[in-house]
Structures are given as C-alpha cells and as structure tokens.
Amino acid sequence: MNIYTLLQTKTDFTTSEKMIAKYILENPEKVIHMSAQEISEACFVSVTSIYRLATKCGTSGLSDLKVKLSSSLSEYKKMDEAFDFDYPIKKYQTHHEMIELLKEDYNQTVLETSHLFDLDTLQGIVQLMDSSQQIDIYTSAGHLFFAKNFSFQMLEIGKQVNVPSEEYQSQLLAASSDSSHLAIVITFNGRGILSEKIPSILHKNHVPTVLISSTEYHPEIKYYDYQLFLSSKENHYKKMSSYSTRLSLLFVLDTLYTAYFKRHYEENIEKKTEYYKRMTGE
DSSP states (O other), X not given: OOHHHHHHHOSOOOHHHHHHHHHHHHSHHHHTTOOHHHHHHHHTOOHHHHHHHHHHTXXXXXXXXXXXXXXXXXXXXXXXXXXXXXXXXXXXXXXXXXXXXXXXXXXXXXXXXXXXXXXXXXXXXXXXXXXXXXXXXXXOGGGHHXXXXXXXXXXXXXXXXXXXXXXXXXXXXHXXXXXXXXXXXXXXXXXXXXXXXXXXXXXXXXXXEEEEEETTOOOOXXXXXXXXXXXXXXXXXXXXXXXXXXXXXXXXXXXXXXXHHHHTHHHHHHHHHHHHHHHHTO
C-alpha cells in the first residue's frame, strides 16, 4: 500500500497522530526535509507522537518514513485532488473533452485503487480462496453484475462462486455456511442486511470473511478477517454516475481473480483449454 494512502486510511491513529498525518498529506515535499522537532512544532504535537505514527505505518523511524514518502511522492502528486469525480463532464463540453475527462477519471481511479492494496492482505485472501471449498459473495443490486462476472471467471477455472441475488437467499446461504466457505461482502458504506445481519451470521458460523468497501467504512472488525478498499472519490448519491466506483470494484475483483489464477498458473490454463474443448466437442 502506498504510504500516502496508508496515512489516509489507517484507523488506529490517535488525535495527535491524525494531526501529523494530515500535515504530511498537505505538505509532502516540505515534510521530507523537516526534522522531528520541526514537524513537532508545526503540528503542535510531541516528538514521541511522530515516532509512534512512523511505527504504526510499518517504518523503523522518521528517516525510514521520509524515505517512503520521498519514493512515493511522484505517484501521490499524480492524484489530482481538484478533479470532480461526481460530475466529471460539464454541460457544454465537446465529445473530445468528454472522452479525455472519462479517461482521466479512469486513470486516477485505477491509480488510487492500486495504492489501496496491502500485499500481505492480498496474499492472505488468495490463500483462503484456494483452501475454501466454496466462495460466496454477498452484495447489493448495484454491484451484482460485477460479482457475477467474477463468478463466471472463477467457474472457467473450476472454482465455484455463489452470488445470491435476493435478501432471503443471502441470509439462507449465510445461515447454512461453515468454516469450509469463504464469504466476500461487497458494500460501499454498509447498508441493509450487509451492514450487520449477514456479517453477524457468518461470524457466528465461523466463516472466514473478506470485506470490500469504501475507505470511509470501518465496521466492527470482529466480523472480518480482511478488508479491501475501493476508490472513494465519488459521493454515494450526488453524482453523474458511478464511473469511479464501478471501475474500482472491477479492478479489485480482477486482481483477486488474477492472483488466484497465478497460484496454479499452468493447471488453470489447462482447465480453461480442456473445458473449452469439451464444450465445442473437439
């Protein structure tokens, strides 16, 4: 995960650490050349708080933190905070401008989503996908198509993924699940039965569970083994369309599929080829 994204999404910072993180995000180039004492005075916090933040970010100290900030700076600066993800296209723009702005929307979405991945988390999820007898995806209507597309991809290499499309089916599947299943819950901000009812049932049945959500959604951690994040630049309601959210989810699911495929690369290529031959009678 990009160090700047980590500073934006980490949930266990104290009030002082949040102030330091905010200052770093607003002044990345400046911080790289500042001493601990200078950062302390600028943020009105203790030097100890700075080193605690560095530790929580997985670095060995301020020097190591600044190295990571420096190495990731160019990518961080590519993220245009002024870009309007809710209404990327304006009324009187030409078709050429429209295409260029949609391209920028997509470019920034993929860039941010890629930064949101923690590689250890990805590895842990793929191991669960491999060891589970069955994968179940719980999501709402807006994300159903992408979940079903993921199910289709996995079926092509012989892995069954269930995607219930109704609330009753979702609750019944959760109630009948056990530790041999892997559950993936997709919800942007946690609404309806996806906020607590389904995760609670899965938790009681000891089902390993992965949450895919916005960076702002932080439910009870006891319900989830892992959490993956979607780009969260769009307003949930006031927007032209879900351009960014849709692409971000597709990128996350394609990453899971690809990482799983790679785990048994040659075997999965053979499976896809053999299944195709059987279907065509070759």
